[in-house]
Amino acid sequence: MxxxxxxxxxxxxxxxxxxxxxxxxxxxxxxxxxxxxxxxxxxxxxxxxxxxxxxxxxxxxxxxxxxxxxxxxxxxxxxEFKNGADAKDEVKTDGSASADSDGRATVKVTASNPTSSARSYVVQVDFRDTGGNLLDTTVVTVDDVAANGSKDATARSNRALTGDVDATVARAVRH
Structure with missing residues (x-):
């Protein structure tokens, strides 16, 4: 195809x-x-x-x-995370990615932990052009998010991307 x-x-x-x-x-x-x-x-x-x-x-x-x-x-x-809980609603991005010095798209990812104990998150971030076409995808880990707290991480594309690039959370797991 x-x-x-x-x-x-x-x-x-x-x-x-x-x-x-x-x-x-x-x-x-x-x-x-x-x-x-x-x-x-x-x-x-x-x-x-x-x-x-x-x-x-x-x-x-x-x-x-x-x-x-x-x-x-x-x-x-x-x-690798078979016993993780779906946590897509607990993770957000800033939306619009910016380019780093290598031309790779980066975006801030924030995980908000609603549970009563510290948790870690595995987050898949998709980078798309303004037409919605998938350009790249990456996985970022946000470790040790405090109970009822939040923590930031940075997702970075695997290769240089050009033009306007949006970043969205495709899926996230809390463990």
Whole structure:
């Protein structure tokens, strides 16, 4: 199944292939034995565009692989806490993420413990663009939140993200 993010590079590759085909046709129709300057330039431009499209498709694939890996890792971390209580309503983010010096998105996560003893939280934070598309996911632990108290931690994306990025709590477990 192809993700929405990969469709753009695939369309670009198909468009480049059409340009290359057109350039080849123009070269074949030249009156003399050498290709015309226009056809040669078109073929050269198409070649550069094809190379750029290939790099874009590769980057989209790598981003998709990175997201799949981060999502799988989040699942493994939650699997470690079989006796935890669902605590999604006890954890909040600031919402809008900011970029750190490495370009990674960061957001403050606050866990509020309503119980009568100290607890720790495992929190999955999803980073999404303004269109709601999932860009990255990470897991942060908020240890030793005092009884009837709250504690902050920082969630950081696994890779650099660009544009406006929102951060939401996807799930949280108290243990």
């Amino acid at each position: 192809q993700s929405n993010g990969a469709r753009g590079p695939v369309r670009l590759i198909l468009a480049v292939a059409a340009v290359v085909s057109l350039a080849a046709s123009l070269t074949a129709c030249s009156d003399d034995s050498s290709p015309s300057d226009a056809a040669s330039q078109a073929a050269s431009a198409a070649s550069r565009a094809a190379s750029a499209a290939s790099r874009a498709a590769s980057a989209a694939t790598q981003a998709g692989d990175s997201l799949a890996s981060a999502t799988a890792e989040a699942g493994r971390k939650f699997d």
